[in-house]
Amino acid sequence: MHAIFDTIEKPTLLLNEAAVRRNIRRMAEKARASGIRFRPHFKTHQSVEVGEWFREEGVTAITVSSVDMAVYFANHGWDDITIAFPANIRQSRTLAQLAAKIRLGLLMESAETAAALAQALGNSAADTWLKVDTGAHRTGLAWDNLSAATALAQAVQQTPNLRLRGLLTHAGQTYGGRGIEDVCRRYKASVHRIDSLRGAMAQVGPLEVSVGDTPASTLCADLGPVDELRPGNFVFYDSQQLQIGSCGWEDVAVALACPVVARHPGRGEAVIYGGAVHLSKDYLMEGDTRSYGYICLPGDDGWSAPLPGAYVSALSQEHGILKMQPKDLDRLRVGDLVCILPAHSCLTVTLMKQYRTLDGKTIGTMNE
Amino acid sequence: MHAIFDTIEKPTLLLNEAAVRRNIRRMAEKARASGIRFRPHFKTHQSVEVGEWFREEGVTAITVSSVDMAVYFANHGWDDITIAFPANIRQSRTLAQLAAKIRLGLLMESAETAAALAQALGNSAADTWLKVDTGAHRTGLAWDNLSAATALAQAVQQTPNLRLRGLLTHAGQTYGGRGIEDVCRRYKASVHRIDSLRGAMAQVGPLEVSVGDTPASTLCADLGPVDELRPGNFVFYDSQQLQIGSCGWEDVAVALACPVVARHPGRGEAVIYGGAVHLSKDYLMEGDTRSYGYICLPGDDGWSAPLPGAYVSALSQEHGILKMQPKDLDRLRVGDLVCILPAHSCLTVTLMKQYRTLDGKTIGTMNE
Numbered sequence: 123m124h125a126i127f128d129t130i131e132k133p134t135l136l137l138n139e140a141a142v143r144r145n146i147r148r149m150a151e152k153a154r155a156s157g158i159r160f161r162p163h164f165k166t167h168q169s170v171e172v173g174e175w176f177r178e179e180g181v182t183a184i185t186v187s188s189v190d191m192a193v194y195f196a197n198h199g200w201d202d203i204t205i206a207f208p209a210n211i212r213q214s215r216t217l218a219q220l221a222a223k224i225r226l227g228l229l230m231e232s233a234e235t236a237a238a239l240a241q242a243l244g245n246s247a248a249d250t251w252l253k254v255d256t257g258a259h260r261t262g263l264a265w266d267n268l269s270a271a272t273a274l275a276q277a278v279q280q281t282p283n284l285r286l287r288g289l290l291t292h293a294g295q296t297y298g299g300r301g302i303e304d305v306c307r308r309y310k311a312s313v314h315r316i317d318s319l320r321g322a323m324a325q326v327g328p329l330e331v332s333v334g335d336t337p338a339s340t341l342c343a344d345l346g347p348v349d350e351l352r353p354g355n356f357v358f359y360d361s362q363q364l365q366i367g368s369c370g371w372e373d374v375a376v377a378l379a380c381p382v383v384a385r386h387p388g389r390g391e392a393v394i395y396g397g398a399v400h401l402s403k404d405y406l407m408e409g410d411t412r413s414y415g416y417i418c419l420p421g422d423d424g425w426s427a428p429l430p431g432a433y434v435s436a437l438s439q440e441h442g443i444l445k446m447q448p449k450d451l452d453r454l455r456v457g458d459l460v461c462i463l464p465a466h467s468c469l470t471v472t473l474m475k476q477y478r479t480l481d482g483k484t485i486g487t488m489n490e
Numbered sequence: 491m492h493a494i495f496d497t498i499e500k501p502t503l504l505l506n507e508a509a510v511r512r513n514i515r516r517m518a519e520k521a522r523a524s525g526i527r528f529r530p531h532f533k534t535h536q537s538v539e540v541g542e543w544f545r546e547e548g549v550t551a552i553t554v555s556s557v558d559m560a561v562y563f564a565n566h567g568w569d570d571i572t573i574a575f576p577a578n579i580r581q582s583r584t585l586a587q588l589a590a591k592i593r594l595g596l597l598m599e600s601a602e603t604a605a606a607l608a609q610a611l612g613n614s615a616a617d618t619w620l621k622v623d624t625g626a627h628r629t630g631l632a633w634d635n636l637s638a639a640t641a642l643a644q645a646v647q648q649t650p651n652l653r654l655r656g657l658l659t660h661a662g663q664t665y666g667g668r669g670i671e672d673v674c675r676r677y678k679a680s681v682h683r684i685d686s687l688r689g690a691m692a693q694v695g696p697l698e699v700s701v702g703d704t705p706a707s708t709l710c711a712d713l714g715p716v717d718e719l720r721p722g723n724f725v726f727y728d729s730q731q732l733q734i735g736s737c738g739w740e741d742v743a744v745a746l747a748c749p750v751v752a753r754h755p756g757r758g759e760a761v762i763y764g765g766a767v768h769l770s771k772d773y774l775m776e777g778d779t780r781s782y783g784y785i786c787l788p789g790d791d792g793w794s795a796p797l798p799g800a801y802v803s804a805l806s807q808e809h810g811i812l813k814m815q816p817k818d819l820d821r822l823r824v825g826d827l828v829c830i831l832p833a834h835s836c837l838t839v840t841l842m843k844q845y846r847t848l849d850g851k852t853i854g855t856m857n858e
Contacts, residue, residue: 131580132557165807187808188763189500207808208751210763211825212499231752234824260809261752261761294806383576384599384629393629395556395578399840403771438662439533439836440555440575441628456602457579468807472767473841 126480127379127420127459133400134379135470136461137358137477137485138424141375142167143175145357149339150179153351161185161204163334163354166468168487169477170198172357185334185352189213189220194488196224203227204332206290206352208253208261209235214242221246221283229253229290231263233277240281247283251290251332254319256312258294265291265315268322275326288330288349289323291316296337301367309338313346337368360467361415364428365406376477377418377425377461378470380442382454390445392454396462397440402469408433417444418461424480425461434462494848495747495788495827501768502747503838504829505726505845505853506792509743510535511543513724517707518547521719529553529572531702531722534836536855537845538566540725553702553720557581557588562856564592571595572700574658574720576621576629577603582610589614589651597621597658599631601645608649615651619658619700622687624680626662633659633683636690643694656698656717657691659684664705669735677706681714705736728835729783732796733774744845745786745793745829746838748810750822758813760822764830765808770837776801785812786829792848793829802830 126136146162153160162176165187173184173195183202186192192203193216204227209217217239220226227249230236239248252274255262263271271289278286293312299305313333320329334352336359338345345351358376359369380396405414414437416428429450436443444460454460464470471477477485494504514530521528530544533555541552541563551570554560560571561584572595577585585607588594595617598604607616620642623630631639639657646654661680667673681701688697702720704727706713713719726744727737748764773782782805784796797818804811812828822828832838839845845853 131584132578207763208761210500210749210751212749216499232824235751238825259757260804260806260811261754381578381580383578383603386629389627393576395575398770398772398837402766403837404766436628438628439840443628456600457606469766469771472807 123420124422124424124480126478126482129482130379130459132381133396135474135477136377136379136425137479138375139479141373142172142357145359145373145375146176146179149353149356150181156345158345158348159183159350161332161350161352162357163187163206163352164195165191166354166357166471168471168489169485170195171485173198173200185354189216191488192220192226196220201225204249204251205229206292209239211235211238211242214239217248218243218246221248225249227251227287230274230278231261233274236274236277236281236284240284243283245283247285249287250278250284251287254289254291254316256291256293256315258292260292260294262291265319268319271319272323272326275323279326286327288332289316289320290332293333293335293338296335297362297366299337299366302341305337305366306342309335309342310346313348317347336363337366340368355468358467361413361463361465362406364416364463365408371427371463374463376467376470377463378474379420379459379461382456382458382460385451385454385456387448387451390448390451392444392446392451394442394444394460395440396442398437399439400470400473401434401437401442401462401464402466402473403437404466404469406465413465414442415462415465417446418463420459420461428463491788492790492792492848494846494850497850498747498827500749501764503842503845504745504747504793505847506743507847509741510540510725513727513741513743514544514547517721517724518549524713526713526716527551527718529700529718529720530725531555531574531720532563533559534722534725534839536839536857537853538563539853541566541568553722557584559856560588560594564588569593572617572619573597574660577607579603579606579610582607585616586611586614589616593617595619595655598642598646599629601642604642604645604649604652608652611651613651615653617655618646618652619655622657622659622684624659624661624683626660628660628662630659633687636687639687640691640694643691647694654695656700657684657688658700661701661703661706664703665730665734667705667734670709673705673734674710677703677710678714681716685715704731705734708736723836726835729781729831729833730774732784732831733776739795739831742831744835744838745831746842747788747827747829750824750826750828753819753822753824755816755819758816758819760812760814760819762810762812762828763808764810766805767807768838768841769802769805769810769830769832770834770841771805772834772837774833781833782810783830783833785814786831788827788829796831
C-alpha cells in the first residue's frame with residue numbers, strides 16, 4: 123500500500139498530481155487545436171498552487187465564481203479574470219478596486235446592474251459579457267429575447283467604462299446527458315442558440331461567444347463557432363462526471379480518504395468517518411439509488427478502481443454509510459481506509475480547504 | 491430596516507443573540523426540571539463564544555461530533571466532553587492526549603475498537619458509552635441484540651482504563667415525525683427500546699441512558715427514564731425543524747443574508763448570491779417540492795416571518811434560485827437582501843465559519 127495511507131488519521135482529500143496535470147494538458151491542447159481561447163474556471167480547485175500548473179500549460183486568463191475568488195487570484199499574479207456570476211452590485215467597491223488592478227470581466231443581465239456598476243467603476247473599465255440562458259434556466263437573458271439582449275448591449279455600449287465583449291452561457295443541460303452523443307447533442311443545441319442570438323444582434327457590432335461546461339468541453343470533438351472555453355470541473359472530475367461519461371475513473375484526480383469506524387455486515391454496510399461536512403450533500407442518482415460517491419480502496423500507486431456495486435448511501439454531519447458487496451465488506455476492518463470519489467468535487471474542495479498529494483505535499487486553497 | 495443590513499455586501503450568517511439565549515435557557519430549564527443531566531451537543535454552533543452562553547446557564551458538560559471539535563473546546567476550558575461518534579482508532583494518539591487532560595467520553599460498538607483504545611490510552615482513562623441503534627439504523631449495536639451488547643459491556647468492564655458509563659442512542663427517527671404527537675411517539679419507542687436493553691443487562695451493573703435529538707427534546711413533556719440529554723440543533727433550529735414542528739419561526743436564530751443579483755418574473759424566480767458553498771445542499775421536501783430553505787425579508791428588528799409560498803428551489807455552487815409569489819417578487823430589486831432560514835443550520839455554520847450578530851459583533855467558530 124502507498125506510504126501516504128500510513129499517515130492518515132482522519133478524512134483527508136488526496137490529490138493525484140499526475141492526473142491533474144494530465145487533465146489540464148489535455149484540455150489546454152484541445153482548446154489550442156480548436157483555435158478557442160482557454161479561460162479555465164478555477165472554482166473547482168480554488169488553489170494558487172494548482173493554478174501554477176495551468177500557467178505551465180500556457181494559461182494566462184481565468185474564470186472564477188465569486189469576487190472573493192477574484193481577489194485571491196489577483197493577489198497571486200493573475201491579471202485577466204472573468205467573474206462568471208451575475209455581477210453583485212453590493213460588492214461594487216471591491217469590483218472597482220479589481221478593475222483598477224487587472225483586466226476584469228463581468229456578467230450582466232439587467233440595465234439596473236449595468237448602471238450601478240458604471241457608476242461604481244469610475245475611471246476603471248471592465249469587460250462586459252451578457253449572460254445568456256440557452257436552456258438551463260438558472261439565470262441570464264433568454265436566448266430568444268432579441269429585444270432585451272439588444273437593449274442591454276446598446277446600454278453597455280453607451281457606457282464608457284463597460285467594454286462590451288460578447289455573449290456568455292453555461293450549458294448546464296449537458297449535466298443531464300449520458301454519454302458522448304447525448305452530451306454533444308445538448309451542447310450543440312446550446313451553441314446553436316447563442317450563435318443565433320449573436321447573428322441576430324449583428325447590428326450592435328462584433329460579439330464573442332463564451333461557453334464552458336466540463337461534459338461537452340471534454341467529450342465533443344467539434345466545439346462549434348465559439349471564441350472562449352471556460353470548463354472547471356475537468357481538472358479533477360468526480361463521480362457525477364463518471365456517471366455522465368465525461369471521464370474514466372483514472373481521470374478522477376481527488377479522493378477523500380476516510381477511516382472505517384464500524385461494520386454492519388448484516389445489512390451490507392460499513393460506517394466511515396467522513397460526512398456532509400467533508401463531502402457535501404451533493405449526490406448522483408443511479409436508477410432509484412442515491413449515491414454520494416463511488417468507493418475505492420488504497421493501493422500501491424494511489425487508489426483502486428471503484429468497487430463494483432459499492433457506493434456511499436447516506437451522509438450525516440460526520441458519518442458516511444457505505445453499501446458494499448459481502449466479499450468486499452468481509453475484507454474491511456475497523457481502522458482501515460477507503461477512498462471516496464466525491465459526487466461533486468468543487469463542493470468537497472470548498473469543505474476540505476486543502477489537499478495532500480500522493481507524495482505527501484500539502485496544497486492550500488483560498489478557504490484555509 | 492435594521493442598520494446591520496446596510497453593511498452586508500455578500501452572503502453573511504446573521505445570528506439573533508436574544509433568540510439563541512432564549513433557546514438555550516428553555517432547554518437547560520427543561521432538563522433541570524426533568525432531573526436529567528444536560529450535555530448539549532456543540533456540533534451546531536461550533537463556537538467558543540456561543541459556548542460561553544451555555545456556561546451562563548449552568549452547563550459544564552458537552553457533546554461534540556469529532557476529535558478536532560473536542561480539542562478545540564478542551565483548549566477553551568471545557569473539561570467534560572463526550573465525542574458522540576464511533577471512536578476512530580486512527581486518532582488514538584489525540585484521544586490519549588485528551589483523556590489525560592479532561593474527562594473524555596467515547597462511543598464504542600465493537601470489541602476491536604475497545605481493545606485498540608484500551609492500549610492507546612495507557613494510564614489515562616475514558617468514560618465509555620455503548621452506542622445503541624434503537625431503529626435509526628445509522629450505526630450502533632442493535633437494541634435487541636442482548637448478547638452482543640452484554641459481551642461488549644463485559645469486555646469494557648475488564649479493561650481498567652475504560653469506565654463503562656452506559657448506553658447511548660440518537661433517535662434519528664424523530665426527524666421523520668411531523669408535529670408533537672408523531673415525534674413523541676417515535677421518541678417513546680426509542681426510549682422504550684434502550685431502556686429494555688438496560689433492564690436486560692442488569693447483571694453487568696448500573697448503566698446510564700443518554701439520548702438527545704432536537705425534535706423530541708423540544709416537544710416531549712415527558713422525556714422518560716433517561717439520565718442524559720444531548721440535543722444540539724435547538725440552539726439555532728432551522729427550516730427542517732420548522733417543518734417538523736419543533737419550533738416557531740421566531741425561534742430560528744440564524745439566517746443567511748444574501749444579495750439579489752437577478753430577477754426572472756416570468757417564471758416567478760429571483761437569483762441570489764448564496765449557493766451550496768454557503769447553505770450546503772441539505773434540503774426539505776414539502777410534498778413533491780424540494781426546498782433549500784424558507785425566505786424572509788430584512789426588517790427593523792432583524793428578519794421577518796417566512797414569506798408564504800416562498801422557498802429556495804435550487805442551489806449551485808454560488809447561485810440560489812428563489813421561488814416567490816408575484817406580489818413579493820414585484821417588490822424585490824437587484825441589490826436587495828433576503829434572509830434565508832437554512833434547511834440545516836449545522837451544515838450552514840460549517841460552511842460560513844463565522845456569524846454576525848444583529849448588533850454587529852463578529853463571532854468565530856472552529857472552522858475559521
